Amino acid sequence: MFQLLSMVVKIALASLLCGALLSAFDLSAAEMLQKVGMTPERILEIVRTAAGWALPNMVLGSMIIVPLWCIAYMLRPPRG
Numbered sequence: 001m002f003q004l005l006s007m008v009v010k011i012a013l014a015s016l017l018c019g020a021l022l023s024a025f026d027l028s029a030a031e032m033l034q035k036v037g038m039t040p041e042r043i044l045e046i047v048r049t050a051a052g053w054a055l056p057n058m059v060l061g062s063m064i065i066v067p068l069w070c071i072a073y074m075l076r077p078p079r080g
Helices: 002-024 029-035 040-074
Strands: none
Touching: 029 040
């Protein structure tokens, strides 16, 4: 758990420093997106499309994986 939290903090700090550096050069997120031909609305549309595809497949897969994992967990030998 500590490793995950440490990784998240490191990524957040690196993102903050990178954002401050880009801000010092008068670059904004909107300008960066415009240079690569994207808009915030298009990115939101892509995320919605991806979620619309992924979520039903994840639910369908979990209907098989979760019971199998529970059975495997119950059949493990006891610790200690």
